[in-house]
Amino acid sequence: MEKLKKRWGIHSNFQLLIILVVFAVTGSTAAKLADPLTSLIGLQQQSTHPWIYWTVRILLIFPIYQVLLVIFGWLFGQFKFFWNFEKKMLVRLGLGFLFK
Numbered sequence: 001m002e003k004l005k006k007r008w009g010i011h012s013n014f015q016l017l018i019i020l021v022v023f024a025v026t027g028s029t030a031a032k033l034a035d036p037l038t039s040l041i042g043l044q045q046q047s048t049h050p051w052i053y054w055t056v057r058i059l060l061i062f063p064i065y066q067v068l069l070v071i072f073g074w075l076f077g078q079f080k081f082f083w084n085f086e087k088k089m090l091v092r093l094g095l096g097f098l099f100k
Contacts, residue, residue, distance in 0.1 A: 023069075034064060038053070069085070073085075
């Protein structure tokens with residue numbers, strides 16, 4: 001845990017706990033929200049080829065997750081951490097131009 005705290009630049013175990021909770025809540029919520037969105041665009045798991053269904057679902061989850069991560073980070077009082085985390089992730093994905 002100390003390595004993670006040092007890497008992320010945080011000092012308290014409580015802040016680490018909050019950050020891990022935000023990651024968990026965000027992932028669960030993004031996965032839940034992807035289900036009605038796939039239905040909305042007409043994809044049903046029973047009637048769509050699994051490769052197509054899961055590819056589209058994962059592509060939907062990714063942007064939902066990015067937005068929710070900042071929102072939940074703000075709600076839990078960790079906006080600065082998650083905003084910086086988000087920027088770093090998008091730069092690594094080659095989307096750094098969004099912040100210029």
